[in-house]
Amino acid sequence: MTRGKISRRMELMGHVWPIGGGKGGSGKSFLTSSLGRLSAAMGKRTLLIDLDLGAANLHTLVDVPYPKKCFSDFIRKKIPLLEDTVIETPVENLYLISGAHDNLDIANLPYEQKIKTLKAISRLDYDHILLDLGAGTSFNTLDFFLISENGIFVTTPEPTSIENVYRLIRSIYFRRMRQYFTVTDFKTLEQRVDETFGGGSLNKPECMMRVIRDRYADVYARLADDFKRFRFRLAVNQLRKHDSPDLGRQICRIIEKHLALQVDFAGNIAFDDHVHDAICARVSFLDRYPYTKTAVDLRQLGKSIVQTSGQQLQIHYS
Ligand SMILES: Nc1ncnc2c1ncn2[C@@H]1O[C@H](COP(=O)(O)OP(=O)(O)OP(=O)(O)O)[C@@H](O)[C@H]1O
Numbered sequence: 001m002t003r004g005k006i007s008r009r010m011e012l013m014g015h016v017w018p019i020g021g022g023k024g025g026s027g028k029s030f031l032t033s034s035l036g037r038l039s040a041a042m043g044k045r046t047l048l049i050d051l052d053l054g055a056a057n058l059h060t061l062v063d064v065p066y067p068k069k070c071f072s073d074f075i076r077k078k079i080p081l082l083e084d085t086v087i088e089t090p091v092e093n094l095y096l097i098s099g100a101h102d103n104l105d106i107a108n109l110p111y112e113q114k115i116k117t118l119k120a121i122s123r124l125d126y127d128h129i130l131l132d133l134g135a136g137t138s139f140n141t142l143d144f145f146l147i148s149e150n151g152i153f154v155t156t157p158e159p160t161s162i163e164n165v166y167r168l169i170r171s172i173y174f175r176r177m178r179q180y181f182t183v184t185d186f187k188t189l190e191q192r193v194d195e196t197f198g199g200g201s202l203n204k205p206e207c208m209m210r211v212i213r214d215r216y217a218d219v220y221a222r223l224a225d226d227f228k229r230f231r232f233r234l235a236v237n238q239l240r241k242h243d244s245p246d247l248g249r250q251i252c253r254i255i256e257k258h259l260a261l262q263v264d265f266a267g268n269i270a271f272d273d274h275v276h277d278a279i280c281a282r283v284s285f286l287d288r289y290p291y292t293k294t295a296v297d298l299r300q301l302g303k304s305i306v307q308t309s310g311q312q313l314q315i316h317y318s
């Protein structure tokens with residue numbers, strides 16, 4: 001029988017929103033801090049967790065001076081409860097677990113520590129929990145993204161950023177698939193895919209899924225169900241005047257065509273030089289420049305996200 005790492009589901013206490021993007025600088029942290037501020041302003045107890053391990057900087061975006069405690073204190077067992085690493089921010093209802101002390105050696109969390117972290121996050125009692133994830137496709141990023149079904153991807157309109165976000169989504173797709181198999185079963189699956197479709201087919205989700213459907217019907221049913229339940233969304237950030245406002249929808253269509261995975265277009269966020277000014281002045285962009293198109297876009301995105309958060313999410317882990 002095929003048994004992978006997914007053996008249990010658990011209700012999350014709050015709504016968890018992982019925010020990721022394949023490329024650095026696309027605006028993940030700016031979006032996380034902005035959505036966090038908006039959620040807090042709506043009276044929701046909101047927690048931001050900086051999981052850009054090794055390159056954390058979210059504290060600066062919510063005007064927290066160098067934090068006294070940090071996520072790594074939990075990993076290194078200096079602070080036994082994740083809840084006790086939470087710090088207050090100057091914004092009412094907005095809390096932070098900072099990653100400021102985290103060194104690069106924490107960037108590759110061993111499996112047990114990752115599971116411990118995922119479980120600890122699931123027990124945190126906040127209305128909204130936003131995870132700022134690192135760029136790239138490390139297993140940490142993929143696993144933290146898969147903690148909930150409500151992940152938000154961020155890309156800029158540049159082809160390099162789109163390429164990387166597509167790669168990230170594909171990696172998440174394969175990671176979820178992989179979680180259903182043991183190491184041995186997955187090797188057998190790969191051999192079968194290779195025998196059936198030939199070289200290069202291991203990179204093609206449709207080939208993998210065809211063999212899973214034919215050989216592992218029970219896994220196929222659960223996996224297909226899983227993929228259907230995801231409500232991933234894509235935001236296009238730093239959209240300039242000459243960029244097509246339809247780009248996000250086009251990317252979502254491509255993802256659906258090639259991965260059979262529905263990713264909804266969440267909206268565009270306009271480019272504005274004042275974002276830089278606000279970050280340098282360590283002030284809230286939304287408060288300082290509330291009438292800009294970018295602020296309007298952010299508020300619209302924030303509203304649509306809060307509206308869809310009526311349903312309780314679930315966490316998957318072994
Ligand atoms: N809508 C926007 N308009 C103008 N500039 C923006 C916008 N969003 C983000 N930026 C700029 O892009 C820079 C990078 O944003 P941010 O730090 O949020 O990216 P990131 O994806 O978190 O990067 P990293 O992967 O390095 O952590 C910011 O410092 C800011 O100056």
Ligand SMILES: [Mg+2]
Binds near residue numbers: 029030057
């Ligand atoms: Mg960042």
